[in-house]
Amino acid sequence: MNYSKEVLKHFSKPHNYGKIDNYDGLGRVGNMACGDEMFVYIKVKDNIIKDIKFETFGCVAAIATSSVLTDLAKKKTIEDALKITKQDVVDALGALPPIKIHCSVLAIDALTQAVYDYYIKNKIVIPKDLEERHNQITKRESCHS
Amino acid sequence: MIYFDYAATTPVDKRVIKSMMPFLNEKFGNPSSMHSFSSETKKVLEKSRVIIAKAINASSNEIIFTGSATESNNMALKGVAFAKKRGHILVSSIEHDCVLNTAKWLGENGFEIDFLPVDKYGIVDPKEVEKRIKKDTILVSVMHVNNEIGTIQPIETIGKICKKNNIYFHSDAAQSFGKIPIDVTNIDLLTLSSQKIYGPKGAAALFVKDGVKIEPLLHGGGQERGLRSSTENTPAIVGFAKATEICLSTMEKEQKRLTKLRDKIIATLIKEVPNCYLNGHQTKRVSNNVNVRFSSIEGEAILFMLNSYGIAVSTASACSSPKLEPSHVLSSMGLKQEEAHGSIRISMGRWTKESEVNYLLKILPEVVKKLRDISPHK
Numbered sequence: 001m002n003y004s005k006e007v008l009k010h011f012s013k014p015h016n017y018g019k020i021d022n023y024d025g026l027g028r029v030g031n032m033a034c035g036d037e038m039f040v041y042i043k044v045k046d047n048i049i050k051d052i053k054f055e056t057f058g059c060v061a062a063i064a065t066s067s068v069l070t071d072l073a074k075k076k077t078i079e080d081a082l083k084i085t086k087q088d089v090v091d092a093l094g095a096l097p098p099i100k101i102h103c104s105v106l107a108i109d110a111l112t113q114a115v116y117d118y119y120i121k122n123k124i125v126i127p128k129d130l131e132e133r134h135n136q137i138t139k140r141e142s143c144h145s
Numbered sequence: 146m147i148y149f150d151y152a153a154t155t156p157v158d159k160r161v162i163k164s165m166m167p168f169l170n171e172k173f174g175n176p177s178s179m180h181s182f183s184s185e186t187k188k189v190l191e192k193s194r195v196i197i198a199k200a201i202n203a204s205s206n207e208i209i210f211t212g213s214a215t216e217s218n219n220m221a222l223k224g225v226a227f228a229k230k231r232g233h234i235l236v237s238s239i240e241h242d243c244v245l246n247t248a249k250w251l252g253e254n255g256f257e258i259d260f261l262p263v264d265k266y267g268i269v270d271p272k273e274v275e276k277r278i279k280k281d282t283i284l285v286s287v288m289h290v291n292n293e294i295g296t297i298q299p300i301e302t303i304g305k306i307c308k309k310n311n312i313y314f315h316s317d318a319a320q321s322f323g324k325i326p327i328d329v330t331n332i333d334l335l336t337l338s339s340q341k342i343y344g345p346k347g348a349a350a351l352f353v354k355d356g357v358k359i360e361p362l363l364h365g366g367g368q369e370r371g372l373r374s375s376t377e378n379t380p381a382i383v384g385f386a387k388a389t390e391i392c393l394s395t396m397e398k399e400q401k402r403l404t405k406l407r408d409k410i411i412a413t414l415i416k417e418v419p420n421c422y423l424n425g426h427q428t429k430r431v432s433n434n435v436n437v438r439f440s441s442i443e444g445e446a447i448l449f450m451l452n453s454y455g456i457a458v459s460t461a462s463a464c465s466s467p468k469l470e471p472s473h474v475l476s477s478m479g480l481k482q483e484e485a486h487g488s489i490r491i492s493m494g495r496w497t498k499e500s501e502v503n504y505l506l507k508i509l510p511e512v513v514k515k516l517r518d519i520s521p522h523k
Binding site: 033039058 | 453
């Protein structure tokens, strides 16, 4: 596998990994049978992602995309964090091998689910597009879709 | 960097390189020519054939030189199939892709293919062969040593069953030749490789027992008894023979040394790393192969992290394969996908030192711990 320098940097020294015990939102996507599973924890204050951490089971790309995603989302407003695209993740990493692009999708999905979880827990009205994204993510059954 | 991937390929031994050098320039003649330039190459070609034949208790006319073990395996399966024209072929489900995909291709082209199951250790039960043989079975192919998990298959017994039933038996010995004694008394076709035994790439052989009828894949000038046309790759073949000689003369001692290192790695990892398991059989296993799995982490990540510590191993995890498919060997043994994901292969060889094994045993548990710290499952 040909990984960019940035991917390998994030993989060997991942940023923001671990649990947030008193998290405000948790997004869990993927599963071990597929080979990638990501948990993203967020702590929110005044609509801003104050803290974000991840736990990932998976390959080099899965760990690197999780790490870079937490960098991109930290200190952003929820709305801005939801605007992060898989391309933003790929660009921040320099490049990702084509068969590993699904890892960047997984990272975005995990963040989306964490925000959704935060909204539900705090009884915040869920915007329509977030509801749609959430439904799409939960519908995905096969690996690496 | 420390190399623990000898099962993938080996560096060429300096003595082998030395033996090859004259045949790259001054003794370059085409063995098929009539003039004096060819006399030496013709002679050395036949001498090499004798060395390799003796190594497996065969006659020299039964050795066909090819360009790779993949070619030899293709030649064995397609060669028999084309000669027989139709029929049923049995192959084990843990064969190397070059046997499996050849068998599948034959299956799409008029032949009936059956895959032999393996037990939880990755070993074929000869009774399964007996059970699955049909009236029109033309060939059984079971590898000698599996490339991923190193298990040694009962090819003697399977060979006898085939002989009794008058069916050709082929075995891919790419991972065992030079490491385990082989006798072809009950084998009809056997694949041998040079690049796994400190010989050059581009040289391999297929043993074709006297009287076994196969069709060639390559037609042309009729070299290699008409079974493999192509100007012989004399330098590589000379190197292959030299590599064989060295392996045979050091086999017993080297296998003892590697077995000790292998067992040390297995015992230490299982004792010191929680939820670490051996893939394959503990003793019916080639001396240089360790294949272990760690729960909750993924093989490609282990490989890259070890690489950053200067250690090269391999993995057959799905995430490392171009199609993101899990290893067919581990699945055939009944491992669940989530179990197979965390597997790595550590393979040793001629230059593996105990100090390198000790370094691996220091670093690998740290790497596993680091990745488990990142994983949601501990």
